[in-house]
Amino acid sequence: MKTAESEVPDAHFTVDKQNISLWPREPPPKTGSSLVLRKMCTVRAAVILLTLVLLASVLLQAVFYPWFMSALSDGKTNAQLLKARVANISSLSSEIKRNRGGVEAAGVQVQMVNASLGRVHSYIRRLETSVKEANARIQILTKSWEDVDNLNTRIPELKRDLDKASVLNEKVRGLQSSLENIRKSLKQQNDIIQMVSQGWKYFRGNFYYFSRVSKTWYSAEQFCTYRDSHLTSVTSESEQEFLYKTAGGLIHWIGLTKAGSEGTWKWVDDTPFDKVLSRRFWIPGEPNNYGHNEHCTNLKMPSLQSWNDAPCDTGFLFICKRPYKPSEP
Structure with missing residues (x-):
């Protein structure tokens, strides 16, 4: 095995x-x-x-x-x-889109604020410059306080001198006014002498020319107009007396006329016609408009009542009147 x-x-x-x-x-x-x-x-x-x-x-x-x-x-x-995160991100995306317009508007506002800040800064710089200038002036004024104090101590004396000066100024103004009046008077006298040397006569602010040749009323008015005057008007008894005495009883045309047989009397130099005053100067019975052709007036009598109406185409001596106007200096 x-x-x-x-x-x-x-x-x-x-x-x-x-x-x-x-x-x-x-x-x-x-x-x-x-x-x-x-x-x-x-x-x-x-x-x-x-x-x-x-x-x-x-x-x-x-x-x-x-x-x-x-x-x-x-x-x-x-x-x-x-x-869930993806959903949150989607909602955040839509929120961002909605807020984008607000952000842009906020950007515009920020730009405007920046511009305003720039202007404010510029204004602040100007204020700083003004403050510096004011400080410099304050320093100058501070240095001048001593001079001001000295002037304050001299105010009573200066006031007394000012009072004296005021009195002297019043006297000077008075003298200046007197000198101005004298100057005006001398100038007026010089103007009067020049007019008188040309054959005019002076009476209470007016020059009068008594002609030496006879003319019709219209030719006489034309003669006066060429010499910056008109046939004379009469506005007072003293002027009426001056005129008839200087006329020496000779008939002279004056500037009173009327239009038509029923017209109203008026002065050729546009002086207002005083009916009440004129009644003292007409010869009794005048104006009678004899022959319905007597539309012009003359001085006929050597008296206060010397006005007579006569035909305008009759030849008479005449009187021109020219208000005094100061000549140029």
């Missing part, structure tokens, strides 16, 4: 993927019993291997299944969180 067992060779096998190879240490003798034994060993080894694989698979499932399920749950949670 021992000899037989010692002669049986030891079996060896290798596993390469799913193939199982068995070989003896030494090549076995090629007998029928050996082949059967070899197949049984191969089947046994395969069963053992499959058992080991199943055990390994069960162990792997027992170990990795909880981890896999946990990982899957975490993935779902992360997916939900990611979805």
Whole structure:
């Protein structure tokens, strides 16, 4: 028996993927019993291997299944969180779009504020310059306080001098007024002398020219007009007296006329006609419009009542009247 067992060779096998190879240490003798034994060993080894694989698979499932399920749950949670974040991002995007207009308006306002700040800064700089100038003036005024104090002490004296000066000014103004009146009087006298030298006579602010040739009333008025005057008007008893006395009893045309037989009397120099005053100057019974052709007036008598109406185309001496106008200096 021992000899037989010692002669049986030891079996060896290798596993390469799913193939199982068995070989003896030494090549076995090629007998029928050996082949059967070899197949049984191969089947046994395969069963053992499959058992080991199943055990390994069960162990792997027992170990990795909880981890896999946990990982899957975490993935779902992360997916939900990611979805919520995406929704938040979408809402934030729409909010950003809505606020974009407000941001642009705020940008415009910021620009306006910046411009206003620029103007304020410029104004502040001008104020600073003004303050510097004011400080310089204050320093000058401060230096002048001593002079002001000196002037304050001299105010009573200056006031007395001012009073004296005021009195002197009044006297000077009085003298100036007197000198001006004298100047005007001398100038008037000079004007009067010049007019008198030309044949005019002066009476109470008017010059009168007593002609030496006879003319019709219209020709006489034309003569006076050429000399910046008119046939004389009469506005007072003193003027009437001056005229008839200077006329010396000779008939002279004056500037009183009327239009038509029923017309009203008027002065040719547009002086208002005073009917009440004129009644004192007509000769009694005049004006009578004799022959319905006496439309002009003359001085006929050497008396206060000396006016007479006569035909305008009759030739008489005449009197021109010209108001005094100061000549140019």
